[in-house]
Amino acid sequence: MSGRAGAGKVTQRQIAELAGVSQAVVSLVLNGKANGVSRIPDSTRERVEQVIAETGYTANAAARRLAGVGNRIVGVFTYEPAFPTAAQDFYTPLLAGIEAEAELLGCDLLMFTSAPVRAGRRRLLHGNSRLRLADGCLLLGVRMDGDELARLVAEGFPFVAVGRRDVADVPYVGLDYVAGAAALTERVLAAGHRSIAYLHLEQAGESIVDRMRGVELGCGRVAGSRLETVQADDHEITPDLLVNLLAAGTTAVVAETAAQAARVCAAAGAAGLTIPGDLSAVVLADPPRPGPEAPDLTRLSPPRTRLGAESLRLLGRILDPHDDLPVADRRTLLDCVVVDGRTLTAPARRATQR
Amino acid sequence: MSGRAGAGKVTQRQIAELAGVSQAVVSLVLNGKANGVSRIPDSTRERVEQVIAETGYTANAAARRLAGVGNRIVGVFTYEPAFPTAAQDFYTPLLAGIEAEAELLGCDLLMFTSAPVRAGRRRLLHGNSRLRLADGCLLLGVRMDGDELARLVAEGFPFVAVGRRDVADVPYVGLDYVAGAAALTERVLAAGHRSIAYLHLEQAGESIVDRMRGVELGCGRVAGSRLETVQADDHEITPDLLVNLLAAGTTAVVAETAAQAARVCAAAGAAGLTIPGDLSAVVLADPPRPGPEAPDLTRLSPPRTRLGAESLRLLGRILDPHDDLPVADRRTLLDCVVVDGRTLTAPARRATQR
DNA sequence: GTGGTGCGCTGATGCGCATCAGCGACGCGA
DNA sequence: TCGCGTCGCTGATGCGCATCAGCGCACCAC
Numbered sequence: 001m002s003g004r005a006g007a008g009k010v011t012q013r014q015i016a017e018l019a020g021v022s023q024a025v026v027s028l029v030l031n032g033k034a035n036g037v038s039r040i041p042d043s044t045r046e047r048v049e050q051v052i053a054e055t056g057y058t059a060n061a062a063a064r065r066l067a068g069v070g071n072r073i074v075g076v077f078t079y080e081p082a083f084p085t086a087a088q089d090f091y092t093p094l095l096a097g098i099e100a101e102a103e104l105l106g107c108d109l110l111m112f113t114s115a116p117v118r119a120g121r122r123r124l125l126h127g128n129s130r131l132r133l134a135d136g137c138l139l140l141g142v143r144m145d146g147d148e149l150a151r152l153v154a155e156g157f158p159f160v161a162v163g164r165r166d167v168a169d170v171p172y173v174g175l176d177y178v179a180g181a182a183a184l185t186e187r188v189l190a191a192g193h194r195s196i197a198y199l200h201l202e203q204a205g206e207s208i209v210d211r212m213r214g215v216e217l218g219c220g221r222v223a224g225s226r227l228e229t230v231q232a233d234d235h236e237i238t239p240d241l242l243v244n245l246l247a248a249g250t251t252a253v254v255a256e257t258a259a260q261a262a263r264v265c266a267a268a269g270a271a272g273l274t275i276p277g278d279l280s281a282v283v284l285a286d287p288p289r290p291g292p293e294a295p296d297l298t299r300l301s302p303p304r305t306r307l308g309a310e311s312l313r314l315l316g317r318i319l320d321p322h323d324d325l326p327v328a329d330r331r332t333l334l335d336c337v338v339v340d341g342r343t344l345t346a347p348a349r350r351a352t353q354r
Numbered sequence: 355m356s357g358r359a360g361a362g363k364v365t366q367r368q369i370a371e372l373a374g375v376s377q378a379v380v381s382l383v384l385n386g387k388a389n390g391v392s393r394i395p396d397s398t399r400e401r402v403e404q405v406i407a408e409t410g411y412t413a414n415a416a417a418r419r420l421a422g423v424g425n426r427i428v429g430v431f432t433y434e435p436a437f438p439t440a441a442q443d444f445y446t447p448l449l450a451g452i453e454a455e456a457e458l459l460g461c462d463l464l465m466f467t468s469a470p471v472r473a474g475r476r477r478l479l480h481g482n483s484r485l486r487l488a489d490g491c492l493l494l495g496v497r498m499d500g501d502e503l504a505r506l507v508a509e510g511f512p513f514v515a516v517g518r519r520d521v522a523d524v525p526y527v528g529l530d531y532v533a534g535a536a537a538l539t540e541r542v543l544a545a546g547h548r549s550i551a552y553l554h555l556e557q558a559g560e561s562i563v564d565r566m567r568g569v570e571l572g573c574g575r576v577a578g579s580r581l582e583t584v585q586a587d588d589h590e591i592t593p594d595l596l597v598n599l600l601a602a603g604t605t606a607v608v609a610e611t612a613a614q615a616a617r618v619c620a621a622a623g624a625a626g627l628t629i630p631g632d633l634s635a636v637v638l639a640d641p642p643r644p645g646p647e648a649p650d651l652t653r654l655s656p657p658r659t660r661l662g663a664e665s666l667r668l669l670g671r672i673l674d675p676h677d678d679l680p681v682a683d684r685r686t687l688l689d690c691v692v693v694d695g696r697t698l699t700a701p702a703r704r705a706t707q708r
Numbered sequence: 709g710t711g712g713t714g715c716g717c718t719g720a721t722g723c724g725c726a727t728c729a730g731c732g733a734c735g736c737g738a
Numbered sequence: 739t740c741g742c743g744t745c746g747c748t749g750a751t752g753c754g755c756a757t758c759a760g761c762g763c764a765c766c767a768c
Contacts, residue, residue: 009486009509009511011723011724011725012724012725013724013725021747021748022747022748022749023724023725023748024725024726024727024728024747024748024749024750025746025747025748026725027724027725027726027727028726028727028747030481030725030726031726031727033726033727038727038728038745038746038747039744039745039746039747040746040747041745041746044746044747056479056505057481058479058480058481058482058483058485058486059481059482059483059486059724059725060420060486060723060724060725061416061482061483061484061485061486061487062415062416062417062419062420062486062487062723062724062725063416063420063723063724063725063726063753064482064724064725064726065416065487065725065753066414066416066417066420066723066724066725066752066753066754066755067724067725067726067727067752067753068725068726068727068752068753069725069726071484071487072468072484073464073484073487082457083453083456083457092446099437099465099467102437102465102467102468103436103437103467103468105468106468107467107468108464108465108466108467108468108484109464109465109467110427110462110463110464110465111453111456111462111463111464111465112462113453113456113457113461113462113463114426114456114457114459114460114461114462125410125412126412127384127411127412127413128412128413128415128418129412129413129415130415130425130426130427130462131412131415132363132412132413132414132415132416133415133416133419133425133427133487151410155363365753365754365755366754366755367754367755375717375718376717376718376719377718377754377755378717378718378719378720378755378756378757378758379716379717379718380755381754381755381756381757382717382756382757384755384756385756385757387756387757392715392716392717392757392758393714393715393716393717394716394717395715395716398716398717413754413755414753414754414755416753416754416755417723417753417754417755417756418754418755418756419723419755420722420723420724420725420753420754420755421722421723421754421755421756421757422722422723422755422756422757423755423756
């Protein structure tokens with residue numbers, strides 16, 4: 001996969017010869033500088049434009065880029081081990097938002113599908129990364145490489161992280177998981193639950209930490225509430241686990257991911273438990289597909305499509321030299337709304353206070 | 355959105371100074387030409403590599419491209435008025451296949467989300483298209499611009515159309531709708547139906563034509579069969595339409611699109627008709643989501659994910675100078691399989707021959 | 709000592725474009 | 739007529755890289 005494209009392509013020099021001017025004039029006309037530094041009379045300008053139209057000239061973006069102009073290309077990179085194809089529900093709404101906003105802004109998207117995997121994560125800054133082809137870049141992924149982020153900051157390469165980041169000076173648009181998880185947890189407590197189990201994953205990305213903090217925060221606001229955090233991958237969520245939790249007094253489960261919530265529902269069914277009759281269950285994410293088959297979970301709904309769009313919009317502002325972006329605006333958190341489903345009611349038996 | 359990226363970026367010249375050699379040597383080492391045209395002793399090579407590693411050098415892809423080397427970037431363009439975001443079910447599997455293959459081939463994808471719309475279609479070759487940045491390009495869309503295709507062919511720009519094209523010398527990977535539609539139609543006829551209605555759209559793209567031809571071909575193979583073609587957009591598929599078709603002797607409906615098939619099912623329900631009891635129904639496409647809610651339609655299943663992957667693979671071979679691709683391989687059609695569902699049985703009443 | 713040879717490296721060039729100093733021509737006032 | 743400014747345009751330069759002719763040197767054969 002190499003080779004040269006466009007053997008018969010038209011260059012500014014050819015335009016210039018046809019129009020009887022120099023290449024510089026063609027460039028000036030093309031870039032609308034005809035009335036600025038140099039002034040080009042209408043007669044000449046129109047003649048050049050005529051030839052441009054006739055030949056169907058298309059600028060060589062590589063040359064423009066090399067000459068120092070932006071090319072309205074935004075890179076999209078993800079740190080997950082495989083590039084998130086559309087099949088993976090987590091990224092689908094994100095990419096949809098990014099694409100829609102890109103069309104709005106009139107810029108192209110360069111998807112770095114080629115990034116090599118090292119140490120379980122994909123690398124952005126490898127030997128011949130095409131990163132520098134783009135004006136800026138969006139970074140996706142639960143866990144990012146702090147060193148690479150710092151390096152990009154140091155080099156002054158414009159980028160925006162999708163999701164909150166702890167690294168200094170990293171611009172991001174994230175989701176306010178702390179407030180959202182706290183609100184959902186409070187809703188659980190308001191329903192009368194006092195003993196809650198939080199099922200979470202092992203990973204240590206910022207969004208994971210934020211969710212955990214939010215749940216703890218929500219519990220902390222209500223006296224007499226008890227929170228048990230349980231690290232459990234999907235396959236570890238068994239009927240036995242739920243039975244044990246119930247035996248320990250737990251009346252409500254907060255799951256971190258939609259997959260975990262699905263496992264909770266399945267395990268409950270297998271254990272002969274009903275939701276929310278025997279156990280309330282809520283989750284901090286949207287189900288993959290809000291179809292009729294999935295139980296109508298009470299949940300936190302993170303606006304992922306908007307997250308994608310807002311991230312690209314922020315990058316657009318960073319790249320706009322006319323936009324004097326306040327530092328405070330370089331970091332934003334979007335609100336998550338609590339969606340009422342049918343899996344949260346008042347606790348049934350012993351745990352109620354009567 | 356402009357501005358320059360990478361103020362502090364490392365160039366080959368800097369590497370050269372640090373290593374005490376010339377820029378040319380750095381280039382030679384980087385490109386593995388150290389044993390070819392020029393020979394570089396290991397001592398020098400290792401010294402240069404050392405500096406490269408220390409500085410974390412990343413090549414400027416724009417410069418490489420300008421200097422005439424491929425950059426392993428493949429453009430993805432669609433002629434539909436809006437770039438197909440992941441939400442649109444038609445393109446989702448296609449893009450998934452393309453992305454997966456891109457990761458396999460180790461190339462990046464440049465999505466031309468910025469293309470302007472003119473005359474109802476998006477334009478690939480506009481003033482400052484970033485097309486020339488890519489080594490080659492994949493073209494999607496039901497209807498393409500024949501002039502643009504011819505122009506690309508004339509310029510020698512490497513590209514592959516996703517879907518069969520009538521334009522001369524256009525390489526493509528398509529779906530064998532003719533054979534597939536014929537096979538499905540034959541299956542309908544084999545079930546005993548002799549009076550079939552084909553519901554199709556107005557558009558005139560190659561794939562539409564192929565499906566029509568396939569249905570006609572299938573009917574033509576069975577003596578005594580009758581085919582009625584009905585151009586009907588989704589909203590024109592009403593209970594009345596089905597009732598009229600039945601009254602005219604039709605016992606089976608072949609729908610072109612999944613949306614049409616869904617409308618047929620809905621209209622049948624509204625008219626008090628059962629499928630396949632009163633009317634058999636088959637469709638030449640997969641349903642958007644093969645979930646439990648959709649009726650289990652007998653249908654043609656076009657391998658869209660594979661279509662995307664094979665298209666990119668073909669482009670990869672075209673771009674590979676070592677691959678002496680036979681002309682015949684530049685155009686391929688993939689087989690569609692017939693999937694047996696529950697919406698095709700023998701005709702119920704009058705139309706049977708007994 | 710002379711001619712020959714190959715190794716290791718450098719300098720120069722061009723890719724297509726943006727940018728700007730500056731040149732020639734022309735007009736105008738003195 | 740001369741000086742000076744303005745208009746319209748051109749030539750030169752650099753962006754970062756790949757490529758190659760060719761230079762200087764050491765070494766060898768004769």
